[in-house]
Amino acid sequence: MKLKSLEISGFKSFSDFTKIEFLPGLTGIVGPNGSGKSNISEAIRWVLGEQSAKSLRGSKMPEVIFAGSADRKPLNRAQVKITFDNTDHYLNSDFETITVTRKLFRSGESEYLINDQTVRLKDILELFMDSGMGQDSFSIISQGRVESIFNSKPEERRSIIEEVAGVFKYKKHKEKAERELQDTNEYLDRINDILRELN
Ligand code: ATP
Numbered sequence: 001m002k003l004k005s006l007e008i009s010g011f012k013s014f015s016d017f018t019k020i021e022f023l024p025g026l027t028g029i030v031g032p033n034g035s036g037k038s039n040i041s042e043a044i045r046w047v048l049g050e051q052s053a054k055s056l057r058g059s060k061m062p063e064v065i066f067a068g069s070a071d072r073k074p075l076n077r078a079q080v081k082i083t084f085d086n087t088d089h090y091l092n093s094d095f096e097t098i099t100v101t102r103k104l105f106r107s108g109e110s111e112y113l114i115n116d117q118t119v120r121l122k123d124i125l126e127l128f129m130d131s132g133m134g135q136d137s138f139s140i141i142s143q144g145r146v147e148s149i150f151n152s153k154p155e156e157r158r159s160i161i162e163e164v165a166g167v168f169k170y171k172k173h174k175e176k177a178e179r180e181l182q183d184t185n186e187y188l189d190r191i192n193d194i195l196r197e198l199n
Contacts, residue, residue, distance in 0.1 A: 001084050001085065001086055001088060001090035001091055001131070001133075002022070002024075002084065002085040003022045003082070003083075003084060004021070004022060004083040004084060004085050004097075005019060005020060005021045005022060005082070005083045006019070006020045006022070006040070006043060006044060006047075006080070006081070006082050006083075007019045007020075007079075007080065007081040007082075007083075008020075008040070008043050008079075008080050009078075009079050009080075010065055010066045010075040010076075010077050010078045010079055011039070011043050011046070011064055011065070011066065011078040011079065011080050012036065012039040012042065012043070012064055012066065012078075013035075013036040013039050013066070014036065014039065014043070014066065015066045015069070015072050015075060020040065038057075038142070038143070041140055041142065042056050042057070042064075043080045044080075044082060044140060045140055046064060046080055046102060047080040047081065047082045047100055047101070047102045048082070048100065048124065048128055048133060048134070049102075049112075049121055049124045049125050049128070051121075055142075061104060062104065062106055062108065064078050064104065065077065065078040065104060065106060066078065076105060076106045077103060077104065077105050077106070078103070078104045079101065079102070079103045079104075080101070080102055081099055081100070081101040082099065082100050082101075083097060083098070083099045084097070084098045084099075084100075085097060086098045090131065091127055091128070091131055092127065093127065095115055097115075098114065098115060098127075099113075099114070099115055099116065100112075100113070100114055100124055100127075101113040101116070102124075112124055114127065129168065129169045129172075130163070130166040130167075130168055130169040132164070134163070134168075138160070138163070138164060
């Protein structure tokens with residue numbers, strides 16, 4: 001899986017449509033303070049389903065929409081589209097190119113798309129879960145995160161290792177199966193009670 005491009009419009013400082021192509025090799029983004037470098041990595045996290053406005057340095061999600069500048073009016077919609085080369089089928093999908101789009105309108109409405117088809121947020125999270133690009137993954141490390149990893153509690157560090165090792169998805173499946181098993185046992189108890197009453 002390779003990151004091919006990122007298209008941003010109306011997200012944070014990117015009022016105009018901006019396309020960044022990631023060519024083979026290393027890509028460095030340079031610019032003066034406040035020019036929007038961190039906003040690019042935040043756009044990647046956002047399009048992949050980030051739900052915490054705080055971790056995007058805001059207090060409410062609509063704050064990611066371009067808020068206007070001295071010579072530009074605020075916009076009503078933020079949109080980010082990310083494209084991956086999936087010819088190695090690293091992501092569990094038959095598609096060789098995968099695009100994920102997220103839109104947020106000032107009204108609070110949002111849209112998620114995979115290859116231009118409307119999907120649920122859950123579908124995006126599942127597609128990237130355990131890929132190393134999922135939520136809370138370590139492929140994007142923001143300023144200050146390194147320290148927080150070193151200072152985290154052993155249990156928190158364990159979940160970091162589980163995510164990196166790719167067992168997080170199975171843990172989630174196990175939790176779901178355990179819940180279903182518990183529900184089934186409760187139904188069985190109820191049936192046994194009814195049977196006892198009938199006898
Ligand atoms: P540094 O080198 O200091 O870390 P940077 O290049 O990473 O800076 P960012 O932090 O990505 O810069 O960008 C900050 C800029 O983005 C600020 O000028 C801020 O006003 C602008 N900005 C953030 N959110 C919005 C928004 N919703 N609308 C318009 N501009 C925004």
